[in-house]
Amino acid sequence: MTQFLAQLPVLPIIIPLIAAPLTMLLPARALKGRIPCLFATLVSWIAFAASAAILHSVATAGPISYHMGDFAPPIGIEYRIDLANALVLTLVSGVAALAFPFSYASIRAEIDDHQLSMFYAMALIAMVGLLGVVITGDAFNVFVFVEISSLSTYALVALGARRDRRALTASFNYLVMGTIGATFFVIGLGLLYQATGTLNMADLKIQLAGRDNPMVEAGFAFILVGMGLKAAMFPMHLWMPNAYAHAPSAVAVFLAATSTKVAVYVIIRFTYTVIGADFDFAGAAFEYLIAPLAVMGMFFASIVAIFQDNLKRMLAYSSVGQIGYMLLGISFGTEQGLAASLVHLFNHGLMKGALFMAAAAVAFRVGSETCDGFRGLARRMPWTAAAFIIAALSLVGVPGTIGFISKWQLLSAAFDSGRAWAGFLIVASSLLSVIYMGRVVELMTLAPAPDASAAVREAPLSMLVPMAILVAANIYFGLSTELTVDLAERAATSLMGAAR
Amino acid sequence: MDLLAFAIERYNYWIFITLMMMGLFIVIARGNLIKKMIGLNVFQTSVFIYYISIGKIAGGTAPIYLPEDLKARMAHGGDHAPLPGKDAIGAGAIRVDESLHGGAGFAGNDLQSLAGKAAPPEGAALHSAPEGAANDILAAPPLTIEDHAGAAGAAADLAKAAAEIVYSNPLPHVLILTAIVVGIATTAVGLALIVRIREAYGTIEEDELEAADDIAEFGYVPSKRGLPEQRAGA
């Protein structure tokens, strides 16, 4: 047993990594395509259980270091898990564990039966890629897993082409932007490697100490831009709305809740664990470049979201704005700001997941992805409508939901660090989110349903249950902040401690 | 003359930059999707050139042991270079102790003490990484100290034994082997997408694709660069 537990850190990666090729071999069309879906669900639950066990272990007994192939770092590849990774790890695998069972009905309707096994194999690969990025302590290993997750995501997004050919162009744009981003990341790593000779993140920090030179500065800038592209940071977000809007609905659920969050996590990791606090340029980059861009993103994306007709695209633009909140929190340069960003990263994954699930359920039953499809939804699909409304309230930041917790943390971090302006801007852009979410909620509750309403039934249980769990998480973590806020604060403390 | 030497020393890097700029320019400014993929290839290959240039050591040879050198090293290295990690760690995960000994400090959250130790002397330029700094670097990580001292000693001995043999740095080669494979994987997926786009839209020129998508979205082409014979929305 102890032997087994000693290998715990690698389980959330290695089990799906082995399971993915096996999934491909499962019969796609027997039992209405349930076999690959059930298998993938099972694997994602195992990954989630392992992640939760890691989180528990890290929270109670401190960071873990796992040496791949028993080669001690920095010679070998290391998995280093502290609270920050463990938290994101749990988010990604948790959302996956809900998204897989949720996807069954929606995916069967949206892609060809022949492709079900391949689809679930690909979805597992996308999950393992994101988990691998989060868990590793080796900078180049990040790149490898970023590419695993990106390549699978391109293919998954393109699968939306069965309903709308624009998925193809969206996927291609994503591929071009994603590859540029990944290559920038590699250039940045090359510069850091040339300056230090090592690729292990913790070792990079040691070797970089006192070496403030143009190579390190440019390297950090390239990593920031590369990951900014992946995170859809404001001026580099153009690939994202179309990719999310045209991807199969269930794919959008998983991506919206996890993929950009993971990129933000990588930015945090490199800023604090690798570069650290003794480099003035990093602080300056956040203060004078990232913070203004974050604010512009918050407003620009929210305003664009107001005018969107396609619901998924509106939610995607909203995500661009929410990424702005996270980056703004990091840019404060305080422990509180970082903790607020981590909390928001976690919470935003939960609320966007729930919103996209509701959108997917509507697309499944009503067959429409525009806001019109939500007309009179409260009477046609009451449970889905209720889930959407709660998640929307959470996004806006109503007390009792996780959105309120994030906003509260961000606001207090802003005011405590003497950035009252940031606090006001956060409130102002939240008002914009009231407008775009309110518009949809109004359509759902007040507008009359179109004539064909009799034909529309409530979403199937396989969709409702995961949605309900995610919505319940939206409320639970909004009332009990022990897990998220306390852990995020501890994570921030240790990240900042390491940075100094 | 010094300027020329300076230029020759950095020629690889400057060419890498030029190639990278050209590749990126093709990707951004050219509308044909196949050409974009080729631009991405140029862009990525330039990065390979950069990495390989980092690993080159003047007067070196490929990092493959010459037969007699391998024999000498195996005989020599066997007695003091245990498999890393096997000794102290055992298999599997270890808890990082945040406060205690140096080895954990490397990986732990409290990097400060070690960071101080490993920092090169003030003002030490990278170009001339001095002996002392190199030794400090080697002493910092958790490979047991003796092990490293041993490695350094071995290096000195071997330097005597095989004075002429200099090997280039293998690590960038390893990284680029991975990156090449990633590059071809991206190319394959990108080209498959292009084939699908051609089948769905009848074109692979970006402006025509954008126009078709705009028609699908808004019912008209909002941009001035309208296209005369666009098969609207299929």
Added chain:
Amino acid sequence: MTPGAETAAFWSRLIDLSLLTMLVLVAYTMLRSRHLFAIVMLSGIYSLLSAALFVSLDAVDVAFTEAAVGAGVSTVLMLGAMLLTVRREKTQRLGRASLGIAVVALVGAALIYATTAMPAFGDPAAPANSYIGAVYMERTAAEIGVPNVVTAVLASYRGFDTLGETMVIFTAGLGVMLLLGPGSGRGGRSVKDRPGKDEAP
């Protein structure tokens, strides 16, 4: 250094420099040309030239891979895609040139700024060459016992990266199957009404 070695070093450097210059010329021709066939062929030449450069820079494994993958597989894939789509790039002004120049200039400037601090090319004392890379050279003989250190690092010390690399290839293959294989709905929207390939009467 003996005089002989010095001459050898001079010539090898000269080869490097001329290969690099040729790479730039090929890339520039690719940028200008609109014949896709010519561009694909040039990209094969570009890969071969970089493979030759890698040999000169002691990276024989990389050169081998680049020649096989970059000049071989990649060119074949490009040719296939070209035959399935179009042969010639449309003459057009995308209005993106200024954006392209701006982005590229910014990126280039950042890198040139970085080169000012870079260790000289080939410096054995550069941090990159004196730290982990050197440790691999030291340890491989005793620990792995394989003459080719690149292989040893690839398969042992950084073996997990290689596992990821295999996964990348698997992902790409699966992705192409999803995009072009049975049930992919090739042909876009219109294919909706068509039965899947294997169901065709």
